[in-house]
Amino acid sequence: MSKKIKIEAEFEELAWDELTIEEQQLMMRARKVSASAYAPYSNFHVGAAVRLDSGEILQSSNQENVSFPVGVCAERLVLGYAGANFPDLAVKEIAIVARRKGDEIWAGVSPCGLCRQTINEMEMRFNRQISILIQNPDGSVLRFSGIQTLLPFKFDDLNA
Ligand code: THU
Numbered sequence: 001m002s003k004k005i006k007i008e009a010e011f012e013e014l015a016w017d018e019l020t021i022e023e024q025q026l027m028m029r030a031r032k033v034s035a036s037a038y039a040p041y042s043n044f045h046v047g048a049a050v051r052l053d054s055g056e057i058l059q060s061s062n063q064e065n066v067s068f069p070v071g072v073c074a075e076r077l078v079l080g081y082a083g084a085n086f087p088d089l090a091v092k093e094i095a096i097v098a099r100r101k102g103d104e105i106w107a108g109v110s111p112c113g114l115c116r117q118t119i120n121e122m123e124m125r126f127n128r129q130i131s132i133l134i135q136n137p138d139g140s141v142l143r144f145s146g147i148q149t150l151l152p153f154k155f156d157d158l159n160a
Pocket residue numbers: 039042044045046061062063064071072073074075096109110111112115
């Protein structure tokens with residue numbers, strides 16, 4: 001007999017002033033770095049900022065390439081930098097924002113599959129969930145307590 005299995009996703013939608021000061025700071029860093037996006041092909045400017053366990057914030061924007069698949073998302077760039085330069089520090093949280101070139105308002109964004117798998121790897125590396133903050137166009141912010149909600153039924157065990 002087949003079994004139906006349901007996966008539920010729980011996350012929060014918060015007004016700006018419901019974020020902690022630290023979260024607001026992280027969002028501001030993501031917003032700021034989005035201006036440095038190299039995105040002449042999509043005109044979609046993404047900023048991602050991570051807070052390490054030490055409190056230090058790192059950030060990156062997306063960097064595209066004329067050979068499209070070579071371009072790299074903001075999230076993977078900043079997570080790769082964190083892993084390479086701070087190999088002993090866990091990532092506590094990541095903030096993600098996006099804006100179309102020339103727009104005043106923030107665009108809707110949600111990390112792509114590769115980036116979700118990369119966030120998952122960072123969680124596995126330190127055995128710690130990473131809080132994920134995503135800017136909404138209406139000014140509110142979505143908060144996910146970890147990657148599980150965004151990437152259910154993920155590949156995370158070579159020996160399962
Ligand atoms: N992009 C990111 O950097 N992060 C996301 O979460 C979504 C997409 C980039 C990839 C590409 O440079 C552009 O946005 C359009 O897909």
